[in-house]
Amino acid sequence: MNEGARISATIGVKALTKRFGAISALDNLDLEIEREELFGLLGPNGAGKTTLISILSTIVPPTSGSAEVCGYDVRRQSHEVRKRIGIVFQDPSLDDELTGDENLDFHGRLYGLDAATRRSRMEEVLNLVDLQERRRDLVRTYSGGMRRRLEIARGLMHRPEALFLDEPTLGLDPQTRRKIWQYIRSLKESFGMTVILTTHYMDEADQLCSRIAIIDRGRIVALDTPEALKASLGGDLLELETGGHSPEFLNHLADMEEIAHLAETDGTVILTVGNGESFIPRCFEVAQRFSVQISSVSLRKPNLEDVFIQLTGREIREEGTAGPQERVRIFMQTRRR
Amino acid sequence: MNFAATVYTLWLREILRFKRNWSRLIGSMALPLIFLVILGSGYGSVFRYRSDVSYMQFIGPGIIAMSLLFSSMLGGLTVMWDRQFGFLKEILVAPVSRVAIMAGKTVGTVTTSMIRGLVFLAAMLAAGLLHGSVPGVALALLFMFLISASFVSVGIAVATVMRDPHGFQLIMNFLIMPVFFLSGALFPVEQLPEWLMFLTHVNPLTYGVDGMRFALGVPSHFSPLWDLLLLVKFWVVSTLVGAFLFKRMPA
Numbered sequence: 040m041n042e043g044a045r046i047s048a049t050i051g052v053k054a055l056t057k058r059f060g061a062i063s064a065l066d067n068l069d070l071e072i073e074r075e076e077l078f079g080l081l082g083p084n085g086a087g088k089t090t091l092i093s094i095l096s097t098i099v100p101p102t103s104g105s106a107e108v109c110g111y112d113v114r115r116q117s118h119e120v121r122k123r124i125g126i127v128f129q130d131p132s133l134d135d136e137l138t139g140d141e142n143l144d145f146h147g148r149l150y151g152l153d154a155a156t157r158r159s160r161m162e163e164v165l166n167l168v169d170l171q172e173r174r175r176d177l178v179r180t181y182s183g184g185m186r187r188r189l190e191i192a193r194g195l196m197h198r199p200e201a202l203f204l205d206e207p208t209l210g211l212d213p214q215t216r217r218k219i220w221q222y223i224r225s226l227k228e229s230f231g232m233t234v235i236l237t238t239h240y241m242d243e244a245d246q247l248c249s250r251i252a253i254i255d256r257g258r259i260v261a262l263d264t265p266e267a268l269k270a271s272l273g274g275d276l277l278e279l280e281t282g283g284h285s286p287e288f289l290n291h292l293a294d295m296e297e298i299a300h301l302a303e304t305d306g307t308v309i310l311t312v313g314n315g316e317s318f319i320p321r322c323f324e325v326a327q328r329f330s331v332q333i334s335s336v337s338l339r340k341p342n343l344e345d346v347f348i349q350l351t352g353r354e355i356r357e358e359g360t361a362g363p364q365e366r367v368r369i370f371m372q373t374r375r376r
Numbered sequence: 377m378n379f380a381a382t383v384y385t386l387w388l389r390e391i392l393r394f395k396r397n398w399s400r401l402i403g404s405m406a407l408p409l410i411f412l413v414i415l416g417s418g419y420g421s422v423f424r425y426r427s428d429v430s431y432m433q434f435i436g437p438g439i440i441a442m443s444l445l446f447s448s449m450l451g452g453l454t455v456m457w458d459r460q461f462g463f464l465k466e467i468l469v470a471p472v473s474r475v476a477i478m479a480g481k482t483v484g485t486v487t488t489s490m491i492r493g494l495v496f497l498a499a500m501l502a503a504g505l506l507h508g509s510v511p512g513v514a515l516a517l518l519f520m521f522l523i524s525a526s527f528v529s530v531g532i533a534v535a536t537v538m539r540d541p542h543g544f545q546l547i548m549n550f551l552i553m554p555v556f557f558l559s560g561a562l563f564p565v566e567q568l569p570e571w572l573m574f575l576t577h578v579n580p581l582t583y584g585v586d587g588m589r590f591a592l593g594v595p596s597h598f599s600p601l602w603d604l605l606l607l608v609k610f611w612v613v614s615t616l617v618g619a620f621l622f623k624r625m626p627a
């Protein structure tokens with residue numbers, strides 16, 4: 040499948056722009072993804088992740104700029120690109136009047152697999168996603184998670200050189216997610232597949248991806264390994280539970296040399312500091328000076344979510360969390376050194 | 377991947393879905409059957425077009441054409457449903473040509489539509505309503521194919537322009553029904569008021585119905601060669617237009 044090792048990057052994007060009317064979904068974006076990378080795209084809703092994947096998979100034409108996948112231009116050589124990619128769409132794309140088997144068989148035929156290969160690949164991917172028992176049932180009778188698993192199985196069936204996964208594990212239970220991660224890793228290793236995935240699960244990106252790009256409003260705002268992204272926050276995270284909002288206290292903290300970043304949400308203050316352990320006592324001193332009660336303190340290493348929130352300035356909007364009353368109020372100030 | 381394999385793959389899907397949907401199959405055959413039996417019996421006594429042909433015989437070929445028209449257009453419009461359910465993306469992102477996809481969709485829908493038409497044809501022949509020699513039936517099959525293939529392309533063309541399947545009622549009211557009623561399926565195309573004459577003469581289905589009448593022993597109006605020629609023209613044009621629109625359609 041991959042004879043003739045390609046030296047160049049699997050994906051090369053230059054000055055890519057996509058506009059939908061007045062909306063700039065992608066804004067002059069540059070990106071290179073190497074072969075056999077497991078590359079993560081993170082970003083808030085509407086950031087442009089799906090748009091980027093749609094352009095790379097030749098479904099949507101770019102407004103301007105260029106994109107190459109596996110050495111072929113997505114606009115001029117779309118057929119060559121299509122032969123080499125697999126995709127799991129963010130939105131459902133199964134025929135629910137066919138069985139699981141028939142959906143996979145249809146896919147295998149469209150990608151030119153012969154009957155024997157189709158049969159063995161179907162076995163393999165159905166085992167992976169644990170759908171052996173339901174393979175002969177109509178997709179209409181599947182649960183949401185089962186449908187998702189079938190779509191992942193289908194995307195893997197023709198063993199593409201580059202695999203796009205748009206929120207592949209949305210709605211899956213933790214065991215299945217872990218199993219899928221494992222399989223994605225092993226596919227990458229055994230077949231030299233390049234994987235590009237989007238996700239809103241930070242742990243997934245952290246565990247799985249060799250590099251991560253954080254996209255916001257159609258631009259890349261950070262691109263690095265998960266470790267480097269976390270280290271870029273510049274220290275530990277200190278979380279203080281205070282009774283209420285005290286602007287004087289916050290302003291004083293914000294002026295302190297040791298604090299790289301500060302955010303407050305309904306009385307919870309989160310500080311990024313170089314050395315958390317030694318900073319805690321000073322924190323109490325300052326609080327006392329402004330008569331602020333600290334009821335609890337916690338110190339932890341930053342995770343990707345912290346990076347995400349700091350860079351995109353808002354929390355990931357997950358279904359049904361932020362009601363109007365508990366709207367998150369963020370007081371934020373970043374010290375630039 | 378080669379063209380024929382893609383066509384076969386898409387054909388296979390249509391057949392699988394067809395086999396599974398008896399209720400839809402019967403539902404789609406109910407309306408033509410109601411027209412045949414109720415109109416055929418009800419108007420029988422006032423129909424004085426020719427003494428050698430009953431009204432039920434007269435509308436028999438038109439009812440087959442009706443079944444073909446409805447099922448072919450519906451088949452083309454399943455493209456809209458495929459888009460709605462996201463399955464169209466799965467097809468369009470595959471490394472196969474759009475033209476092969478369109479051809480496969482067409483061949484599949486023509487097959488399922490012809491099966492329905494054949495059921496009507498066989499039933500009418502068995503009931504002695506229509507009389508077909510072997511060459512007559514062969515000619516009728518040719519007309520049936522042309523009607524079906526043309527209107528599948530029309531359906532696909534409509535689906536590329538009108539993207540929302542909920543607008544289907546619109547197509548039913550403003551396209552399918554008028555085409556059927558203005559085809560002379562239910563009345564002779566002679567001695568009509570001028571405007572109605574004009575509309576029936578520009579309607580391609582008129583020539584399909586007329587050709588089938590000739591092939592199945594019912595008095596016809598135009599020459600069968602003329603019918604065939606016009607219908608082939610319509611088939612070629614609708615296929616080209618359908619393929620052109622389908623190729624340009626955004627995913």
Ligand SMILES: Nc1ncnc2c1ncn2[C@@H]1O[C@H](COP(=O)(O)OP(=O)(O)OP(=O)(O)O)[C@@H](O)[C@H]1O
Pocket residue numbers: 059062063064082083084085086087088089090091129
């Ligand atoms: N077909 C379209 N027509 C108009 N606007 C569109 C279309 N597709 C996307 N957009 C707009 O482009 C922007 C980026 O959308 P996109 O789907 O790429 O976001 P995303 O990062 O995938 O978000 P999510 O995490 O919610 O899936 C959004 O503002 C969206 O409204």
Ligand SMILES: [Mg+2]
Pocket residue numbers: 088089090129205
């Ligand atoms: Mg998306």
